Amino acid sequence: MSEPLPLSTGLDRSWFFRPKTFLAGLVAGLVLCSAVARRVSHRGYHDSFTRFTQVLSPEGQYFPTLEEMCGIARERCRPDQVLVIVGGNSIFNGVGQPADKMWTVELQRQLGGGFVVLNFAFRGALCTDGGAVVAEALRGEYPRQVYVANSSPFSPPHPYGADPYRYLFWEALRSGRLEAFAPRDEQVAWLKAHQYTRAELFDQWGRDEMDRALRFRDLWNWVGYTRYFTIPNPVTPTLPQATWARRRFADTEPDFEATPPGDRLRPEFRDAEMRIVRGFSEGFYDRGAGGEWRLKPSIRAQFERTAKSAFPDDLKGRTLIMLSRNNPFYVGLLSADERLRDSAAFRDAVAEWRKAGYEACDYGSGYDPADFGDRTHLSAAGGRKLAGQVAGLILEIAGKRGYLQKEPPPP
Amino acid sequence: MNDLDRLRKTMPEPVVRALAHAGSLLLGLVLAVLLHYVLYRLGLPSKPFIYVAF
Numbered sequence: 166m167s168e169p170l171p172l173s174t175g176l177d178r179s180w181f182f183r184p185k186t187f188l189a190g191l192v193a194g195l196v197l198c199s200a201v202a203r204r205v206s207h208r209g210y211h212d213s214f215t216r217f218t219q220v221l222s223p224e225g226q227y228f229p230t231l232e233e234m235c236g237i238a239r240e241r242c243r244p245d246q247v248l249v250i251v252g253g254n255s256i257f258n259g260v261g262q263p264a265d266k267m268w269t270v271e272l273q274r275q276l277g278g279g280f281v282v283l284n285f286a287f288r289g290a291l292c293t294d295g296g297a298v299v300a301e302a303l304r305g306e307y308p309r310q311v312y313v314a315n316s317s318p319f320s321p322p323h324p325y326g327a328d329p330y331r332y333l334f335w336e337a338l339r340s341g342r343l344e345a346f347a348p349r350d351e352q353v354a355w356l357k358a359h360q361y362t363r364a365e366l367f368d369q370w371g372r373d374e375m376d377r378a379l380r381f382r383d384l385w386n387w388v389g390y391t392r393y394f395t396i397p398n399p400v401t402p403t404l405p406q407a408t409w410a411r412r413r414f415a416d417t418e419p420d421f422e423a424t425p426p427g428d429r430l431r432p433e434f435r436d437a438e439m440r441i442v443r444g445f446s447e448g449f450y451d452r453g454a455g456g457e458w459r460l461k462p463s464i465r466a467q468f469e470r471t472a473k474s475a476f477p478d479d480l481k482g483r484t485l486i487m488l489s490r491n492n493p494f495y496v497g498l499l500s501a502d503e504r505l506r507d508s509a510a511f512r513d514a515v516a517e518w519r520k521a522g523y524e525a526c527d528y529g530s531g532y533d534p535a536d537f538g539d540r541t542h543l544s545a546a547g548g549r550k551l552a553g554q555v556a557g558l559i560l561e562i563a564g565k566r567g568y569l570q571k572e573p574p575p576p
Numbered sequence: 577m578n579d580l581d582r583l584r585k586t587m588p589e590p591v592v593r594a595l596a597h598a599g600s601l602l603l604g605l606v607l608a609v610l611l612h613y614v615l616y617r618l619g620l621p622s623k624p625f626i627y628v629a630f
Contacts, residue, residue, distance in 0.1 A: 180596060181600075182599070182600055182603075183596050186600040189604060190605045192608070193608070194606070194612075224625055224626065289627045328625075376619065384616070396617075
């Protein structure tokens with residue numbers, strides 16, 4: 166017969182392992198990681214931020230956190246300046262405009278030192294994504310604030326944004342950084358009930374709650390940005406660039422203006438582009454009794470409901486929505502009747518946004534084909550026109566809301 | 577392990593105890609950082625977002 170085994174064996178009995186000290190180390194390590202993450206994210210570390218490039222976005226498996234984006238604002242904007250956060254999609258991100266010719270650089274130049282313009286637009290984002298969440302989270306710290314984003318006519322501004330940027334909305338909501346706003350809460354409840362399974366919701370809740378406590382996204386984004394990036398991604402797929410700190414990648418957005426205007430539009434895409442241009446209005450209108458184009462009541466009702474819930478009431482007045490028109494080259498290919506419908510869509514959409522309490526305008530009418538790089542994105546020349554128009558509207562909002570007075574307005 | 581045990585016998589007991597605590601603390605810290613990183617990796621989507629502009 167063999168000897169009976171001692172009651173306790175293994176690591177806990179070995180002379181070099183102390184379980185209680187080990188646990189203390191484990192807890193201390195987690196607390197330390199969390200503390201470092203909070204500190205670096207709060208004060209900001211994007212010293213050469215221009216915009217969220219492909220390397221610094223979900224396309225490159227880099228998901229900027231809410232606190233990281235707030236840190237960028239804190240790094241650049243003093244409390245006595247007016248914070249202008251730009252959101253929206255690739256058009257407002259400045260696709261096709263090099264960093265020094267980006268439309269938001271021109272906007273900053275036109276607004277002057279009393280304003281700080283931050284481009285938080287992402288490719289494929291809604292006007293309620295990314296920058297909108299950060300703007301709301303910073304409403305107390307920066308009461309002098311304007312949020313500007315682009316959209317297309319009657320594109321529903323879902324208050325919870327769209328994937329892959331919706332993670333920022335959940336992060337802000339779960340950490341209590343968003344205002345309580347009943348119409349939005351109703352929409353979020355609908356979303357949870359209809360678009361997620363219980364398992365998905367539990368998984369998401371667990372991850373967000375753990376991250377709230379441990380701040381692992383903040384810490385490892387900081388490591389990836391400043392030291393060493395560890396996530397395989399399609400934007401930098403090969404070594405050694407795959408592991409380079411993300412700060413090493415300059416903003417190298419190509420310039421539409423390097424291509425002559427006549428060569429920018431690809432003839433093989435024309436049919437597809439024309440379907441998109443027609444899609445800006447054709448599903449939303451039918452004929453009225455006199456044969457004129459009339460906005461469908463169901464579209465109006467759906468838009469009213471979504472726009473009402475997209476931003477809290479007290480923030481609507483400082484939110485400027487710019488509706489993006491298409492390249493006049495393509496609009497010119499529409500029939501005269503289709504052009505009437507297209508114009509009606511922009512006119513009615515601006516009116517609907519304004520009726521819901523927002524500042525709204527459209528841009529692109531009167532632009533030349535050379536102001537565009539493709540169907541929808543602006544060249545640097547078009548960006549300058551947009552910047553001029555938006556600067557005027559921001560100054561108007563700032564004046565109306567008392568931002569230009571010495572004393573800050575109440576949050 | 578035998579080498580470690582032999583080494584231990586050459587050292588006074590308070591030093592052994594201090595080393596054991598230091599080693600356990602360090603192991604805890606290292607595993608905490610590793611766990612922190614694993615949680616970050618688990619939160620990332622397995623397929624990246626591909627943006628197609630038309």
